[in-house]
Amino acid sequence: xxxxxxxxxxxxxxxxxxxxxxxxxxxxxxxxxxxxxxxxxxxxxxxxxxxxxxxxxxxxxxxxxxxxxxxxxxxxxxxxxxxxxxxxxxxxxxxxxxxxxxxxxxxxxxxxxxxx
Numbered sequence: 001x002x003x004x005x006x007x008x009x010x011x012x013x014x015x016x017x018x019x020x021x022x023x024x025x026x027x028x029x030x031x032x033x034x035x036x037x038x039x040x041x042x043x044x045x046x047x048x049x050x051x052x053x054x055x056x057x058x059x060x061x062x063x064x065x066x067x068x069x070x071x072x073x074x075x076x077x078x079x080x081x082x083x084x085x086x087x088x089x090x091x092x093x094x095x096x097x098x099x100x101x102x103x104x105x106x107x108x109x110x111x112x113x114x115x116x
Contacts (some may be wrong), residue, residue: 008093010102011071013064015078016046016088022060025081029064033110034074039063065094067109 013035017025019042026038041061048055066074071091078087094102 006030008069010018010094010097011066011116012094013062013070013071013074014088014090014094015062015064015082016044016059017042017062018083019041019058022062025078026062026064028081032073032077033108034070034077035064036105036108037053037065037067061085067103067105068093069111070106073110099116 020041026035026040028101029035029038041063044059044061046059048059055073064074075089078089098105
């Protein structure tokens, strides 16, 4: 296992998305090398307040593995291509993982791409 400090080089990003758009968004993030991998968890139920109304929706959850250095690029792509006015994007540091897996993330993400 590789341990990182709070200045983690690697992160997981959670994004909810309508079911019909989740695969195309996931593929875009990987194709643009903003993400090494995106898992799609289908059929989650989200209950939330939006514009002073309680919403109850079925969505998919995208779990995105990437590097902290790619968050600007990832955020920009999500804002540009996500159908929601305000997409959920929550970032969690990866504090440990198999060294070979973390190395794979490191070599998969485009280091030369601008962050914004």
